[in-house]
Each structure stands twice: as structure tokens, then as C-alpha cells.
Amino acid sequence: MAVKMSYSEAINDAIRVAMRKDDDVILIGEDVAGGAEVDHLQDQGAWGGVFGVTKGIVEEFGRDRVIDTPIAESGYMGAAVSAAATGLRPISELMFNDFIGSCLDEVMNQAAKFHYMFGGKAKVPLTIRTIDGAGFNAAAQHSQSLYALFTHIPGIKVVIPSNPYDMKGLLLSAIFDDDPVVVFEDKTLYGMKGEVGEGFYTIPFGKAEIKRAGNDLTIVGLGKQVYTALKAADKLAKKGFEAEVIDPRTLSPLDEDTIINSVKKTGRLIIVDEAYPRCSAATDIAAIVGDKAFDYLDAPIKRVTAPHAPVPFSPPLEKLYMPTPEKIIDAFSVMVGDKVFSAV
Amino acid sequence: MQTETQASAKDMTVEKAKWIYTKMQEIRQFETAVHEIFAKGEIPGFVHLYAGEEAVAVGVCAHLTDNDSITSTHRGHGHCIAKGCDLNGMMAEIYGRATGLCKGKGGSMHIADVSKGMLGANGIVGAGLPLAVGAGLTAKVKKTNDVAVCFFGDGASNHGTFHEAVNMAAIWKLPVIFVCENNGFGEASTFEYAAAADSIANFAKVYKIAGETVDGKDLTAVYDAAGKAVARARKGEGPTILECMTYRDFGHFEGDTQSYKDKEKQQKAVTDDDAILRFQGYLKKNKILSAEEIKGLDDSVKAAIDEAVRFSEESPFPDDKEVTTDVYVSY
Numbered sequence A: 001m002a003v004k005m006s007y008s009e010a011i012n013d014a015i016r017v018a019m020r021k022d023d024d025v026i027l028i029g030e031d032v033a034g035g036a037e038v039d040h041l042q043d044q045g046a047w048g049g050v051f052g053v054t055k056g057i058v059e060e061f062g063r064d065r066v067i068d069t070p071i072a073e074s075g076y077m078g079a080a081v082s083a084a085a086t087g088l089r090p091i092s093e094l095m096f097n098d099f100i101g102s103c104l105d106e107v108m109n110q111a112a113k114f115h116y117m118f119g120g121k122a123k124v125p126l127t128i129r130t131i132d133g134a135g136f137n138a139a140a141q142h143s144q145s146l147y148a149l150f151t152h153i154p155g156i157k158v159v160i161p162s163n164p165y166d167m168k169g170l171l172l173s174a175i176f177d178d179d180p181v182v183v184f185e186d187k188t189l190y191g192m193k194g195e196v197g198e199g200f201y202t203i204p205f206g207k208a209e210i211k212r213a214g215n216d217l218t219i220v221g222l223g224k225q226v227y228t229a230l231k232a233a234d235k236l237a238k239k240g241f242e243a244e245v246i247d248p249r250t251l252s253p254l255d256e257d258t259i260i261n262s263v264k265k266t267g268r269l270i271i272v273d274e275a276y277p278r279c280s281a282a283t284d285i286a287a288i289v290g291d292k293a294f295d296y297l298d299a300p301i302k303r304v305t306a307p308h309a310p311v312p313f314s315p316p317l318e319k320l321y322m323p324t325p326e327k328i329i330d331a332f333s334v335m336v337g338d339k340v341f342s343a344v
Numbered sequence B: 001m002q003t004e005t006q007a008s009a010k011d012m013t014v015e016k017a018k019w020i021y022t023k024m025q026e027i028r029q030f031e032t033a034v035h036e037i038f039a040k041g042e043i044p045g046f047v048h049l050y051a052g053e054e055a056v057a058v059g060v061c062a063h064l065t066d067n068d069s070i071t072s073t074h075r076g077h078g079h080c081i082a083k084g085c086d087l088n089g090m091m092a093e094i095y096g097r098a099t100g101l102c103k104g105k106g107g108s109m110h111i112a113d114v115s116k117g118m119l120g121a122n123g124i125v126g127a128g129l130p131l132a133v134g135a136g137l138t139a140k141v142k143k144t145n146d147v148a149v150c151f152f153g154d155g156a157s158n159h160g161t162f163h164e165a166v167n168m169a170a171i172w173k174l175p176v177i178f179v180c181e182n183n184g185f186g187e188a189s190t191f192e193y194a195a196a197a198d199s200i201a202n203f204a205k206v207y208k209i210a211g212e213t214v215d216g217k218d219l220t221a222v223y224d225a226a227g228k229a230v231a232r233a234r235k236g237e238g239p240t241i242l243e244c245m246t247y248r249d250f251g252h253f254e255g256d257t258q259s260y261k262d263k264e265k266q267q268k269a270v271t272d273d274d275a276i277l278r279f280q281g282y283l284k285k286n287k288i289l290s291a292e293e294i295k296g297l298d299d300s301v302k303a304a305i306d307e308a309v310r311f312s313e314e315s316p317f318p319d320d321k322e323v324t325t326d327v328y329v330s331y
Helices: A007-021 A057-061 A073-085 A097-102 A104-111 A147-151 A164-175 A225-238 A256-266 A281-292 A315-321 A325-336 A338-343 B014-039 B054-061 B077-082 B087-094 B128-141 B160-171 B219-234 B263-269 B275-285 B291-314
Strands: A002-006 A025-029 A066-068 A089-096 A127-132 A157-159 A181-186 A193-197 A209-212 A217-221 A243-247 A250-252 A269-273 A302-305 B069-071 B148-153 B176-182 B210-215 B240-245
Touching: A002 A007, A007 A025, A007 A057, A007 A089, A007 A164, A007 A181, A007 A193, A025 A073, A057 A066, A073 A089, A073 A097, A073 A104, A073 B128, A073 B160, A089 A097, A097 A104, A097 A127, A127 A164, A147 A157, A147 A181, A147 A250, A147 A281, A157 A164, A164 A181, A164 A193, A209 A225, A217 A225, A217 A256, A217 A325, A225 A243, A225 A269, A225 A325, A243 A256, A256 A269, A256 A281, A269 A281, A269 A325, A281 A302, A302 A325, A325 A338, B014 B054, B014 B077, B014 B087, B014 B219, B014 B275, B014 B291, B054 B077, B054 B148, B054 B176, B054 B219, B054 B240, B054 B275, B069 B128, B077 B087, B087 B291, B128 B148, B128 B160, B128 B176, B160 B176, B176 B219, B210 B219, B219 B240, B219 B275, B275 B291
Parallel strands: A025 A066, A025 A089, A089 A127, A127 A181, A157 A181, A217 A243, A217 A269, A269 A302, B069 B148, B148 B176, B176 B240, B210 B240
Antiparallel strands: A002 A193, A157 A250, A209 A243
């Protein structure tokens, strides 16, 4: 049975389902409950995370399993890594993905490498939940989309759910996966409502979803940019061009086959990504397709991304910064030639 | 290994004394062998030797079981041996062979054996501190009686992770023992230069936990202090900082000219102050082991180290396919 809930509620639900299923699952992070040891709260949470995503979880599971940490990302992330290596399944919340600067070693050199460095004899079943995404006027240190940074590192899996259903299924997959997984929560999607399955279900990693079928163009939209891609596809349809829109859902592993098979059919590829363009997921997908499907391409691959600049604060600037359906359509018109495009 | 609580040197059994002495000798002879083989160019990469600091690793690990965890440093061979890692597997790992503890994929700086509670030597200074907190957290959440020990150097005490980890272990009263091996140097810089504090154990006062500084060249002093700390941790009384004043006989890494060392101090460290010579003296004086018994143990350790070298030299390198295996459990 499906129920309607928000992206934020889907996360909360997935965590509760996991914690009911397995006593080894713990939730750890800064104010994931909030208000620890405040007498008048009587062990009730104050916040449930800075956006209230984990509200109510401490009331159900208690403070032994819902652990508020000091604001010390190296310390608690390192502890989560080792708690995973010694028998727990921690869900460690990195409040904003921008804060990875304070604990990159624990993720990059510890969590990602134990399994390999120790000859396959250790595992780190750690889930890192973290908030990404621009469009919230949160400025340069609270708005980045740093999934490419993690995708670059072997040993880490990277998940970028775009809707409540995927979020719950992918987060549950992450929690019960034996590798470290980083799950990105786009802060602008928290309020988005959608149908979500009840109880326990998982969505496998490395399986993209074709959100819209088409034969003239493939658009890969990362995270919430899948919606920008869908809007562009609607506009293009009015001009007689049918775009196929793909949500990769996970960047590591990446479902290369679905993307390449689509490009073989359409001959054109645009990747829409609100992250920086250099050494990015969009650039990586472009390289993979260029390498493996060059003969099927009728036009150069285009990337519609943020500029190579930090995320600006001022709302009009941030609006300019983001990919838009118009930017996608402009890219497409270059690919097919302005004459062809304006003739229809 | 023993599990009794608050063991002290004066009650040490002959069997325990033999175990401790053997482990100290294993570390010394293992490191001496690596030193010589590395000089011949037969060991690849970087190696950082533990010789001189044996009393710390062994004096602490003598109180641990395989269920207890330790985290380590780039100078990790001694911790591995004290925690019961297999000598052949360790040496083969340093040689980069398929028979190594990590199939030759970790090397000297990443030797690990999770089945023995050895969570890995670590190439990143300060990284082991939060990792030990995590092992302590697992013990608390799962309500086991296990403890976690973090071995770290004086250099790491200047790292943010030290303060983050000690603070967290303190507020959560975790069963973690932070064992500082203060050997006087962080790489080629002295402790006096690099640290504003003159004592790492003093931080215990700030974090309102137990703390103690001991002569890290004296096995019995380390053994007694660690015994108390482990007993406290098992009783749920929280973490300890145990600062062991010691000295490394070799350089920061093999090939280090050690021009920053004082010649007299170095000489004293390997003679009057030597941890093994001092423990030998203690064993003889207290009639726990005779000179002949000690010689017998030395000889059997030598045979074991010779065997580890032979085993490693005769072991194959890893199969080509190992380049890309073990990146993920599943992908």
C-alpha cells in the first residue's frame, strides 16, 4: 500500500523502519534529536535535525540509539566509521555536505579504504546522510552539491534521490548495504509530496529510472535537476522534439547502460547538474558516453551546469546560477542547429 | 591473554611474564629484521619502526582480549604484535605478498586484523583517535564489556581529532583508553617545540577524566597504569589518558638521518633506559625468570622472526586481479 508523504517524512520513515528492523542501526549527528540532558525536555528531542527531518525518532528509540554529538565532525564521523567496522550500522548525519571539509579524512581515507586496505577482511556498513542543493538562499557554504567529490573516491557509494519514493527505498538500501554510502538530501525537496511504499522496501543501486521516453534527445538530470529536465522536455515536445529524461538515482554505481542505450537511440545527450562543471558528475557522464557511444552521437554532448563559481547568496544571482529549462533548450538548439530548431 | 581486572605487576604470573617478555622481544627482533631488510632494498614503500617503545604496546595489550579493539598509528607494527597479529602474515604484508594479513594491499602503514581487534595501523596522524571512540561506542550500544584502546603519538595530541575524541569519550563515558606514546618527536620536530602544553596527561583534568603520566620505558609502570585504566573502563567509569614517556630507537621513517636527536639521549635510550633490558633486570631481580629462561625465549623469538622472513620471501606477490577486488563488498 502506498501512502502520501513528503521527501522529509520518507527519510524519517525509512530511518524508523530500519531501526525497528535491526537494533544495530543507530542515528548519530549534530542535534539529530537536540536538547540532550535538558531537564525540562525530559529526553524529548528539541529539533530532530536542523530541518526537523528526524523529529520524533529519539522519542521512539531513546538516546542510546539516537545520539546527539558535539559540533565536531571529525570526531563523530570517525567514531561512526569505526562503530560500523566493529558491528553497528550507523546512520551518521553530516548536517550540510559543505561541512565535509571538517571530516573528509574520516570518509575518504578511513571509511572508503578499510575494506580494500585490509584485504577485504573489514567492512564499513556506514550511511552518511547529508544535505545538498542550491536554491535556498543559503549562500556559498551551505548550498553546494558535492556528490562528485564522493563519486571520485573508490569505496564509497553515492545516492542522489529525487523524490520521496526513491528516497525511502534508496536510504533503506544504503542502511543495509555493507559499504559506506553517502545519501544526498536536496534541502529544496524536503517538502515535496509523493507516493511512498509502506514498511520495508529497497531500491537497488545502479538502476536509473527513465522518467519520460523520447527519441530525439537524452537528458540526464541529477537530483532535483531531473525536474528542470522534465520541464524542458515538455517545452521541447511543443516544438515537436521528444526528449528522453533519465534520473540516474545513484552516481556510484552509475547505470551506464541505461544512459548509453538511450543515447544510441536519440544520438544526443544533455546532462543537467547544478554542481560545478569541472571534474563533475556531468563531466564524468559526458566522458563515459563520449568514450563508449561516440559513433552514435549526432552532436557534441552538452552540459547544463552551474558556472565555475561558488553559489551566490543574493536571490537574483542564485537564480542566474542555476540550470533552467531555457538553458537546456538553448543547448539543444545549438546541438540541432539554430536553423532547424527555429524552423519548427 | 588474561581478563582479570586491575592486574598489577607485583601479582604477575610467570606465564604472564613470559608472554609479555616474548611479545617485547618479538617487536624488537621484528623491527630489527625489517630495518636490515629495508636497508638492503628488499621491502617496498615507507616503514616506521616501533623498536624502543615495546613496553607501551605490550604493557597495555597485556590487559586486552581479542574482543577489545585497538587503533594504531603509522608506527603500528608493535601494536599489531602486542595485539596478537600473526608474525608471518605481518611480515608478508610488509613485503607486499599475497599471504600478507591484508593480502599485500595494505602494507606497513595499514596492517590490520579485525578478528584480533586490531583496527589497523593508520597512515593519517590523529585518525585513530575518533576511531577508538567508535569502537567504544559500539561496546556501549551493544552493552558488551569490551574496551577500546587508542595508541597515538605526542604529535597527534596537537591534532583536532585528539580533542574531539577525548571530549566525546568523556561526555559519553565510553570505555576508551587513550594511550599517548610520547617519544619526544613528531617527525623531525620536538614535542617541546610543537606543543604548547608540557603534558598530554594534563588534558585529562580539562576533560574531567582520569589521566596519568608514566615511564613508558618501564614495563611494570605501563602495565600497572594500563591495568587500572582498563578496569575503570570495563566498570563503566569512563576514559583515561595514559601518557607514556618513551623514545624511538630508529628514525621517524627508515632512511631518516635523525640529525635532530641528541646523541647522548639516543645512547641512553638503547642502553640504561632500554625497555627490554630493564624488564629483563626486573624479571631476574624478582626471580620470575632466570637468565637461561630469558635466553631460551630470545632464541625462540629469533626462530619465529627468521621463519617470518623466510615465509615472506617465498610467498608470491598478489594475483593481478587483486588490483580491483575488495573495493566494495558489493557493487
